[in-house]
Amino acid sequence: MNDKNNSTGKETADSSSLNFIEQIIQEDVRAGKNHGRVHTRFPPEPNGYLHIGHAKAICLDFGAAEKFGGKCNLRFDDTNPMKEETEYVDSIKEDIHWLGFDWEDREFYASDYFDRLYDFAVDLIQRGLAYVDDQSSEQIAAQKGTPTKPGTESPFRNRSVEENLDLFTRMKSGEFSEGTHVLRAKIDMASPNMHMRDPVIYRVVNRAHHRTGNKWHVYPMYDFAHGQSDYFEGITHSLCTLEFEVHRPLYDWLVDRLRTDDYRPRQIEFNRLNLTYTVMSKRKLQELVEEKLVDGWDDPRMPTISGLRRRGYTPESIRNFVKTIGYTKVEAINDFALLEHAVRDDLNIKAPRVFAVLNPVKLIITNYPEDRVEEMELINNPEDEAMGSRRVPFSRELFIERDDFMEDPPRKFFRLGPDREVRLKGAYIIRCTDFVKDPDSGQVTEIHCTYDPDTKSGGTAAGRKVKGTLHWVSAPHAFDAEVRLYDRLFNNEDPMGQKGHDFKDFLNPDSLQVLKNCKLEPSLSEAKPGEKFQFQRLGYFCVDKDSAPGKPVFNRTVPLRDTWGRMAKK
């Protein structure tokens, strides 16, 4: 065992803020278990990209360690060379760091322990606690029984130690082909727990491993690697999701046969993260990627860490979200609105305000001089004075949002309409005097207004009130951009939970909407991929990685709360 002597855990947290797992840890520390040490681990399999469910685990593994003055290891659970690749190792490390956590120099791999695990398997054979089974997986499965019926014993269960040792050695040396032999722990074929019915602990795999190459022809199963790896690393609390609950007796059985002292890692399970209108299993997400139903693992509609990052989510917002939803043993489905609230909350403070017109319509101020341009001063963020202000050009021809004008507005509409007044934010109050419609489509193509020169923001009559305030851009100064609007990936709250349906039946056909000719204020022309803004009155947006000089692309992270939009829908 290495690394078992880090500093004694100290209780920094007030117990009212501790989740049930942290409370257990606190009790263990108080009771002096493992000398009051707290050491956790985050153990991803490098077979795909991390999603927000992993973020929940990461926050707990690293967070709990930090709360009690302990440490958290990163350990890649790489026991299956069929599925694992170095590419995934790199993305996982990037995502953890981005979320704001650090494993320092403690980057481990289950494959680091292959020799020790093999020796332990040999030890079990010598103690009569493991045997080589020559049967096919079908035969073994048939003998396993069912949850309600006990299993039957393998005909190879009582082989001699010598024969088992010989066979296992030959498995290791590559003499056998895949599927012909396995090593099983000899426990209890009648156990009410299926996992205790002589579980397979080693299988033959004749394939290169991403780290150990062709050294091995036998690989340990998850159950034969996880608890032991925890033990080797001096882990005190091994936190995992609920589906491993039934594995715990096996975890303990193996650790108890491995350990040589009082120290013992403790597995505790918590509920998985589920979100409405999306799916969270790595396999399902992979399906979406492979069938090209999304743009890749980092498609902004994906609940992956890389997808959320590209969508414009901040690490803080994800951590705050995770804090809000908590850890219990209840199978819960969390409302996506909670996540959206978390980003808005964070971006409200951080994101500079800018003007962008997504669905532009031309507005002409007929009494404004043709060649005049004013530089209007706009506050960058009313929530943070330190973010200062910027100058935005204003001229006779502007673009405003098509939605902000109605030919025949209803009572509660307080934007622009014939003979109505409205303020152009940071500029003047204008009155609509006329508008032009395309005779064929019936679409409004031009809105004519007059402005009141006395009402300039900050000017003498600036105090006059009008009900509506619109954002705008100066037509000759604005530049074009592509803006991608995202909606929920699925139409159904719980696409996985619908009996008789494939989850893909519920894909939302309108989850991506691409707007090509959006008009952005000039200050945005320098924005770099990843930069985040509030498009005033619309939502939070960020520059996409597809963005190139002269070909800007923005993603909508989340719209602003919109009580008008909700009213209008009714």
Add this chain to the structure above:
RNA sequence: UGCUUCGUGGUGUAAUUGGCAACACGUCUGACUCUGAAUCAGAAGAGUCCAGGUUCGAGCCCUGGCGAAGCAACCA
């Protein structure tokens, strides 16, 4: 007809020696506002799966039901 775990507003959580069911999101009002945002103030919404029991008093303890999830990969 097994084992393990879980049932608290619409959703997620809290209520920790039994003591007025609390918070967040969402929803709806209102105030403010040069963002129909943010902010502020307020409202509606559960009597804790059901039935018994113990107790002055039960979400919490006991008994019995009901319901849900996980478990039968040589995946993790």
